[in-house]
Amino acid sequence: MIRVLFFGPVAERMKLREMEIVFQAGMRLQDVVSQLQASHPEAFEIVCFTAVNDTQVRDTQQPLADNDEIAFMAKFSGG
Amino acid sequence: MNDAVRIQQQDFSQDEEVAALKASSKRIGGIATFIGCARDFSEGRNVSEISFEAYGSMALAEMRKLREEAIAKFGLLDARIVHRVTTVRAGDNIVFIAAGAEHRAAAFDACRWLIDELKQRVPIWKKEITPQGESWVTPHP
Numbered sequence: 059m060i061r062v063l064f065f066g067p068v069a070e071r072m073k074l075r076e077m078e079i080v081f082q083a084g085m086r087l088q089d090v091v092s093q094l095q096a097s098h099p100e101a102f103e104i105v106c107f108t109a110v111n112d113t114q115v116r117d118t119q120q121p122l123a124d125n126d127e128i129a130f131m132a133k134f135s136g137g
Numbered sequence: 138m139n140d141a142v143r144i145q146q147q148d149f150s151q152d153e154e155v156a157a158l159k160a161s162s163k164r165i166g167g168i169a170t171f172i173g174c175a176r177d178f179s180e181g182r183n184v185s186e187i188s189f190e191a192y193g194s195m196a197l198a199e200m201r202k203l204r205e206e207a208i209a210k211f212g213l214l215d216a217r218i219v220h221r222v223t224t225v226r227a228g229d230n231i232v233f234i235a236a237g238a239e240h241r242a243a244a245f246d247a248c249r250w251l252i253d254e255l256k257q258r259v260p261i262w263k264k265e266i267t268p269q270g271e272s273w274v275t276p277h278p
Binding site for chain 2: 063065066067069070107109112113129131132133134135136137
């Protein structure tokens with residue numbers, strides 16, 4: 059399974075904080091992005107950063123592995 | 138002593154953090170600190186409370202990286218970063234940064250760099266709670 063996390067303003071628009079997606083061999087980050095962008099366009103409007111296993115990822119062609127954790131995040135506003 | 142980089146709900150003590158920084162090296166000749174605290178007014182509205190949310194594991198990892206980078210970039214002897222993730226009211230502390238160096242210039246520069254980078258790179262979000270409702274904060278420059 060792929061664990062997908064949402065925080066703050068993205069979680070509010072998704073109306074959930076976490077979901078699981080079935081892992082399939084050959085899966086890439088873009089597959090998850092496309093799927094969620096289509097189902098939750100209003101949440102993905104404000105997604106600025108994506109992380110896989112705690113590390114920010116810019117290349118959505120990155121291959122995924124089973125049990126990966128993906129986070130879709132809005133612009134940060136800490137401090 | 139507490140870790141030099143922490144995310145916590147409870148308030149921090151500037152005195153304790155500075156004492157810990159000083160204890161790390163007797164070569165420190167200058168310490169610059171920054172405290173970010175909650176304001177009661179923002180974007181033309183009264184703010185009752187500010188609520189923070191973090192991607193804890195990534196935020197902590199990124200803050201640790203920031204500390205290591207600052208030590209290398211500015212030749213610091215030590216640095217500490219503490220960020221609260223909880224709900225705060227006006228005047229409450231939010232974030233603490235301390236940079237210790239042999240001389241003041243590096244300490245000042247590193248302290249400014251650390252808070253600026255933290256705002257850009259650490260996955261923490263704040264929501265302002267006002268009498269008119271709640272809203273997530275759009276980052277300031």
